[in-house]
Amino acid sequence: MKSKFRHIALLGKYQLPTAGGAKPSTRLTLETIAQFLHAQHCEVILEHDTAANTGLSGYPVMDVPGIGKNCDLALVVGGDGTMLGYSRQLAQYQVPLIGINQGRLGFITDIPLNAFADTLKDMLRGEYEQDKRAMMHAKVWRDGHCVFDALALNDVVVNRGATSGMVEMRVEVDGHFVANQRADGLIIATPTGSTAYALSAGGPLLHPSLPAWVMVPIAPHTLSNRPIVLSDPGEIVIDLVAGRDASANFDMQSLASLLIGDRITVRRSEHSACFLHPKGWSYFDTLRKKLHWNEGVA
Incomplete structure (x- = not known):
């Protein structure tokens, strides 16, 4: 089945802390995701600063207003802070956002990086939960x-x-x-x-x-x-x-x-932010996981 989204913007955090060992480079991570999207027959557009700061090339580049006018989905790679920044900038264009968590907490970037491919395949086909935030x-x-x-x-x-x-x-x-x-x-x-x-x-x-x-x-x-x-x-x-x-x-x-x-x-x-979550997503599941509720309960 073809992707519901044709033009997908890829936006990422440029510098990541190295805590508890080395993390994969931002460029490699974004390149892997871009190749996956291309294999799903999606046109990938890199956000200008993301491309400039990571050196990733080979894809069209647009600034945030250009993305807002030409893309039907924004894929944000980073933590909640990265998601907050781009959601404010894209809100006026009503572009939905999907967050891939490469940060720590991940309240609103809820797709684990190591599971992005399997999760995104279904979401790109239209199997997702829409979540509008004031x-x-x-x-x-x-x-x-x-x-x-x-x-x-x-x-x-x-x-x-x-x-x-x-x-x-x-x-x-x-x-x-x-x-x-x-x-x-x-x-x-x-x-x-x-x-x-x-x-x-x-x-x-x-x-x-x-x-x-x-x-x-x-x-x-x-x-x-x-x-x-x-x-x-x-x-x-x-x-x-x-x-x-x-x-x-x-x-x-x-x-x-x-x-x-x-x-x-x-x-x-x-304006409001529009987040897309995997099918079956629940706010209460997020609270339980991120706030460590029920830990120690048999």
Whole structure:
């Protein structure tokens, strides 16, 4: 049976850590996957930076906008961070992504590298589960002007400076005053991001299908200040009241330095990420495996 996808973009992480022994080179890995896709009668397109940094050649090369306009599938090789970066860039083009895990945790890059061929054969024929993930659109405002604009798939985080004390933030939801919070920071996370930084700060797990996000204080001064789950069609506004060297992080991959009086607004993005998983994939299977639930149970 022919592949359902004709034009497939191959995108990868360029440098991988060497922990616990040598790993196969990125170039060799991508070349092996490219040859497999070619054997499935798919046209392989290399992402520009991936080709430039690995030296892989012999295939057409496009930048991310070109991939968005010309490809019907993006195959991302790397870890969750690589997947986060490309999903934000490709969201506006509605290109679905498949993640091959060459990282460590792999919450959203869920196909093991050593099993990619058998898994992809079925997926390319249309046997997959589609998983749409909501994204956030965040802006930093200063003196009435937008000075930073970013998408986030995981979270928007306001953090204190590395050597300073707590930050104080005034928080509103849909125009309603919530509280003045003093803490090391504040996390606004999507359901996808609820298994990331928000989880380590004591936040709940949110199923990806929920139209919600979670607001989680980081080490709050008032111990009764707890995480809260919010409906995502609304707007969250965070005003920086006090705190030196504070910053706003978006998926921990882009950063804006903040000044007292800056305002951060967070709304649901009109774009969403679309992940494809192997047939039979379950979010709960992922939680059980990645969070090591039921270990030691006979």
